[in-house]
Amino acid sequence: MLQYIARRILAMIPTLFVISFLTFFIIELPAGDYISNQIAALKSTGESSSVAKLEFLRKEFALDRPFFERYLIWVGVWPGPHGFDGLIQGNWGWSFEFDKPVSDVVGPTLPLTVLLNFATILFVYIVSFPIGIYSATRQYSWGDYGFTLLGYFGLAVPNFLLGLILLYLFNRWFGLSVGGLMAPEYIDQPWSLNKGLSILAHMIVPTIVIGTSGTAAMIRRLRANLLDELHKQYVTTGRAKGLSERKLLTKYPLRMALNPFIADIGSLIPSMVSGSVIVSVVLNLPTVGPVLLSALQSQDQFLSGFILLFVAVLTLFGMLVSDLLLAVLDPRIRLGGRASS
Amino acid sequence: MNVLSIDGLTVDFKTAEGQVRAVDDVSFTVPQNKTVALVGESGSGKTVISQTIMGLLPESAHVTSGSVVLDDPRGSEPPVDITKLERKGPQMRHLRGNQIAIIFQEPMTSLSPLHTIGDQIGEAALLHRNVGTAEARELTREMLRLVQFPDPAQSLDAYPFELSGGLRQRAMIAMAMICRPALLIADEPTTALDVTIQAEILKLIKDVQSELEMSVLMITHDFGVVANMADEVVVIYHGRIMEKGTAQQLFNDPQHAYLKALLKAVPSFHMDKSERLAPIRPIEVHAEDLKKSRIECTVEPGKPLVEVKNATKRFNLRKAGLFGTAPKTLTALDTINLTIRRGECLGLVGESGSGKTTAAKAILRAINLNEGQVFYDRGEGLTDIAELSGGDLMDYRRRVQLIFQDPFSSLNPRMTVNDILTEPLQIHGIGTPEDQAERARALMNLVGLDARFLRRYPHSFSGGQRQRIGIARALALNPEFLLCDEPTSALDVSVQAQILNLLQDLKRDLNLTYLFVSHNLAVVDYIADRIAVMCRGRVVEIGETREIVSNPLHPYTKALLSAVPEPDLETPLDFAALGESRASDPSEWPEPFRVVDGVEPTLVEFEKDHFVCAPGVEAQSALRGTAA
Numbered sequence: 001m002l003q004y005i006a007r008r009i010l011a012m013i014p015t016l017f018v019i020s021f022l023t024f025f026i027i028e029l030p031a032g033d034y035i036s037n038q039i040a041a042l043k044s045t046g047e048s049s050s051v052a053k054l055e056f057l058r059k060e061f062a063l064d065r066p067f068f069e070r071y072l073i074w075v076g077v078w079p080g081p082h083g084f085d086g087l088i089q090g091n092w093g094w095s096f097e098f099d100k101p102v103s104d105v106v107g108p109t110l111p112l113t114v115l116l117n118f119a120t121i122l123f124v125y126i127v128s129f130p131i132g133i134y135s136a137t138r139q140y141s142w143g144d145y146g147f148t149l150l151g152y153f154g155l156a157v158p159n160f161l162l163g164l165i166l167l168y169l170f171n172r173w174f175g176l177s178v179g180g181l182m183a184p185e186y187i188d189q190p191w192s193l194n195k196g197l198s199i200l201a202h203m204i205v206p207t208i209v210i211g212t213s214g215t216a217a218m219i220r221r222l223r224a225n226l227l228d229e230l231h232k233q234y235v236t237t238g239r240a241k242g243l244s245e246r247k248l249l250t251k252y253p254l255r256m257a258l259n260p261f262i263a264d265i266g267s268l269i270p271s272m273v274s275g276s277v278i279v280s281v282v283l284n285l286p287t288v289g290p291v292l293l294s295a296l297q298s299q300d301q302f303l304s305g306f307i308l309l310f311v312a313v314l315t316l317f318g319m320l321v322s323d324l325l326l327a328v329l330d331p332r333i334r335l336g337g338r339a340s341s
Numbered sequence: 342m343n344v345l346s347i348d349g350l351t352v353d354f355k356t357a358e359g360q361v362r363a364v365d366d367v368s369f370t371v372p373q374n375k376t377v378a379l380v381g382e383s384g385s386g387k388t389v390i391s392q393t394i395m396g397l398l399p400e401s402a403h404v405t406s407g408s409v410v411l412d413d414p415r416g417s418e419p420p421v422d423i424t425k426l427e428r429k430g431p432q433m434r435h436l437r438g439n440q441i442a443i444i445f446q447e448p449m450t451s452l453s454p455l456h457t458i459g460d461q462i463g464e465a466a467l468l469h470r471n472v473g474t475a476e477a478r479e480l481t482r483e484m485l486r487l488v489q490f491p492d493p494a495q496s497l498d499a500y501p502f503e504l505s506g507g508l509r510q511r512a513m514i515a516m517a518m519i520c521r522p523a524l525l526i527a528d529e530p531t532t533a534l535d536v537t538i539q540a541e542i543l544k545l546i547k548d549v550q551s552e553l554e555m556s557v558l559m560i561t562h563d564f565g566v567v568a569n570m571a572d573e574v575v576v577i578y579h580g581r582i583m584e585k586g587t588a589q590q591l592f593n594d595p596q597h598a599y600l601k602a603l604l605k606a607v608p609s610f611h612m613d614k615s616e617r618l619a620p621i622r623p624i625e626v627h628a629e630d631l632k633k634s635r636i637e638c639t640v641e642p643g644k645p646l647v648e649v650k651n652a653t654k655r656f657n658l659r660k661a662g663l664f665g666t667a668p669k670t671l672t673a674l675d676t677i678n679l680t681i682r683r684g685e686c687l688g689l690v691g692e693s694g695s696g697k698t699t700a701a702k703a704i705l706r707a708i709n710l711n712e713g714q715v716f717y718d719r720g721e722g723l724t725d726i727a728e729l730s731g732g733d734l735m736d737y738r739r740r741v742q743l744i745f746q747d748p749f750s751s752l753n754p755r756m757t758v759n760d761i762l763t764e765p766l767q768i769h770g771i772g773t774p775e776d777q778a779e780r781a782r783a784l785m786n787l788v789g790l791d792a793r794f795l796r797r798y799p800h801s802f803s804g805g806q807r808q809r810i811g812i813a814r815a816l817a818l819n820p821e822f823l824l825c826d827e828p829t830s831a832l833d834v835s836v837q838a839q840i841l842n843l844l845q846d847l848k849r850d851l852n853l854t855y856l857f858v859s860h861n862l863a864v865v866d867y868i869a870d871r872i873a874v875m876c877r878g879r880v881v882e883i884g885e886t887r888e889i890v891s892n893p894l895h896p897y898t899k900a901l902l903s904a905v906p907e908p909d910l911e912t913p914l915d916f917a918a919l920g921e922s923r924a925s926d927p928s929e930w931p932e933p934f935r936v937v938d939g940v941e942p943t944l945v946e947f948e949k950d951h952f953v954c955a956p957g958v959e960a961q962s963a964l965r966g967t968a969a
Contacts, residue, residue, distance in 0.1 A: 232450060233445060233447055233450040233451040234450060234451055234452055234453040234454075236397060236445070236451075237445065237451045237452065237453075237461075237513075237516075238453070238464075239397060239437070240395055240397060240437055240438060240442070240443045241437065241438035241442075241464055241465040241468065241516070242434040242435065242436070242437040242438035242439060242465065242468050242469060243434070243438075243464070243468065244434060245429055251456075252453050252455075252456075255453075255455050256453070256454075256455060329455070330455060331454070331455060331457075331500045331502075332454055332455075332500070332502055335500065335503065
């Protein structure tokens with residue numbers, strides 16, 4: 001098992017390299033870069049005085065080098081103007097738009113993004129699990145139809161609309177401040193118990209909004225999986241042994257139906273980040289979503305590149321977690337090699 | 342004393358079309374310590390009866406009248422009428438797995454893949470016998486010993502996917518036995534198993550039965566199994582009992598027309614070569630229309646049409662991993678040599694995994710060989726089919742066609758029969774649309790189906806009818822050579838006889854050549870002129886059908902033949918002789934038959950036209966040669 005984990009983690013390294021290259025390639029696809037665009041803008045207005053400074057910056061950030069060199073310098077395996085100084089060395093790059101290091105720009109938003117993602121995934125699983133089981137075991141009952149209808153609503157209603165409605169209701173009923181991830185008075189304040197509670201209270205609406213469609217999809221999937229399993233022969237075998245229905249359900253078909261449920265952890269993460277951009281803008285959430293959007297618009301390449309890479313790392317991590325859980329849960333995956341030998 | 346008494350049982354199903362009667366006024370008893378066989382074709386209602394006894398009927402079914410009384414002879418509990426119990430209630434659960442137990446047909450799917458077999462077997466003991474986990478484990482170990490697991494203690498923690506089909510079925514039997522039930526229902530327990538494994542499992546059920554003094558209700562469609570296992574027989578057809586009595590009575594003096602017909606439809610080794618099976622619904626072949634447009638095969642009858650030379654095929658089981666896990670290979674074909682003569686039917690026999698389907702695919706050029714060649718005579722001498730391309734390959738494809746095993750998945754459910762039959766013609770660009778329609782009608786006529794069915798979809802046909810459509814499709818391009826890959830193994834005996842006769846008639850009328858792949862020796866014996874026996878990717882014996890069946894020389898062929906249950910009370914299986922030798926392990930075969938990895942499985946002509954794989958003979962003669 002330990003060997004399996006080690007193998008999986010080792011296999012992540014080449015994957016990360018490929019992802020980083022693709023990310024860099026896609027970001028560099030539009031013509032020019034942030035500074036050359038600036039230079040062009042300055043030249044068109046006739047202000048050529050600061051052009052020299054910008055030219056210096058281009059050299060400083062190695063933007064004048066060829067594509068592959070730029071990529072390798074960014075990663076940190078090729079000497080740049082300041083020697084080996086890239087992602088591997090812990091230098092996440094410079095954000096031109098904010099005029100400060102990328103780490104300072106995304107620093108405060110990253111933990112909140114991870115926290116919100118984690119809460120949303122938890123929400124998706126906690127809600128969809130019992131409902132999915134209920135729907136499958138009582139197929140075509142009123143409850144099943146009701147949840148199905150609710151699920152389609154969840155899929156069909158635009159997230160931002162749902163967000164606005166919930167914000168309004170929470171404001172009316174509980175007096176929660178509109179937008180943001182904490183009440184205005186705690187922003188930029190040191191951590192305190194009340195600030196933590198405020199964050200928790202403010203996370204409810206975004207979690208529900210971002211998680212709804214994922215929950216709805218997950219309910220449908222679990223229901224379909226479980227329905228498939230319920231009619232398999234081994235369930236009849238269990239019943240023929242005299243197991244009670246409840247014990248039978250939890251021991252046999254439910255465990256089989258869990259596989260796809262767990263395999264989804266990895267793929268949920270990127271969809272949450274990219275799917276929550278509009279919601280984050282509407283609800284004014286300090287997550288990386290809006291930052292990524294503006295960075296892409298202004299060709300702030302190191303910033304957008306870093307965020308994309310960060311999401312990729314999160315995804316890989318999610319995949320690793322789901323693979324490990326699958327191996328724990330399913331002996332066929334764990335012992336597959338042994339069986340064929 | 343009767344353990345189970347069924348009286349006037351009637352079961353109805355609620356369907357979209359209204360009530361359907363699945364079981365109609367059925368009465369029979371299962372006496373203590375006896376085996377009763379419930380015999381019938383698919384759809385006869387035999388499984389519904391077993392479900393009723395287990396209280397496992399689906400929601401849509403209900404017992405309209407009658408009673409099913411279980412009376413445990415050990416007398417610990419009073420007789421109980423199962424039909425009166427709530428199906429999911431505690432009383433019924435108390436009976437299930439405790440006093441009545443069941444084993445199913447498919448050992449591959451009837452165990453949960455996620456739990457160890459120890460866990461699954463011991464579960465019933467935990468439920469019914471008031472024991473703790475450790476005790477249940479001990480009981481399980483004992484049960485595994487009883488069903489002759491090679492290593493009971495180790496096997497407790499094995500997962501089903503690590504076991505072979507035979508071992509899984511043993512685990513199922515152990516699971517059913519652990520609470521020492523009064524009645525065991527065996528629902529086609531050996532249908533999915535190879536013939537040698539089947540014999541072992543049947544022997545095991547007999548042994549366990551006498552050890553535990555248990556009654557068995559054996560549900561089957563195989564008269565060979567009935568003859569070897571049953572004390573009493575109940576024959577059921579369309580939910581009604583046709584005839585019941587002791588096995589002696591039924592085999593020696595069948596009364597009912599249905600039973601007589603059924604017995605005549607079963608192929609057996611005692612039949613004369615000229616004797617024909619009598620299917621319940623015979624088909625008349627009308628080949629006149631097809632013969633008109635046929636281009637006759639120019640190879641002389643008896644001359645080699647196909648020659649497989651030193652064919653070797655290896656499959657990679659696991660891809661080489663990123664970090665250097667070595668790839669594993671399986672040798673599916675190990676230097677096999679076969680000759681199929683024009684106009685004959687060569688039967689290819691072997692257990693699952695013996696490589697017979699791979700051999701058929703290689704001849705079809707559906708897979709490429711690693712070594713060796715397949716030669717085919719297209720009227721201009723034998724040529725290597727690997728070198729065919731373009732028009733020549735298309736010509737080869739027209740000459741060689743395939744009939745599949747599963748009539749359900751081999752027809753596209755979204756195509757009408759007309760589309761299915763004309764598609765080969767369209768692919769090869771033969772004839773105008775009118776010609777093709779005409780051809781489709783002629784093909785339907787040929788296999789005894791009404792041409793009006795052409796517009797229907799496959800789902801409206803029975804298994805036997807679908808198989809006939811499959812045969813018609815294979816004949817659409819006027820082939821001269823047909824590969825039949827277990828064409829009857831998914832069919833009932835009465836339909837099997839029908840299809841076998843159809844294939845025989847077609848071969849006669851259209852001058853076809855067959856390669857008939859099957860694991861059923863009796864079927865191959867009926868249809869084939871010569872038989873080739875395969876084991877673990879090697880051809881071990883090949884010769885005239887009569888010769889192979891009456892005078893088998895190779896130990897594996899002998900084991901295979903002795904394991905076939907005959908539908909005849911006079912020739913019972915010799916259970917005592919079974920299990921002495923592991924006949925399917927080539928390294929265990931006695932000299933000169935022993936084959937180990939790396940040794941070429943040479944065929945030696947022991948008698949005229951009767952070849953046996955005996956690499957030892959050559960080595961001996963070589964030794965003699967050097968000595969001399």
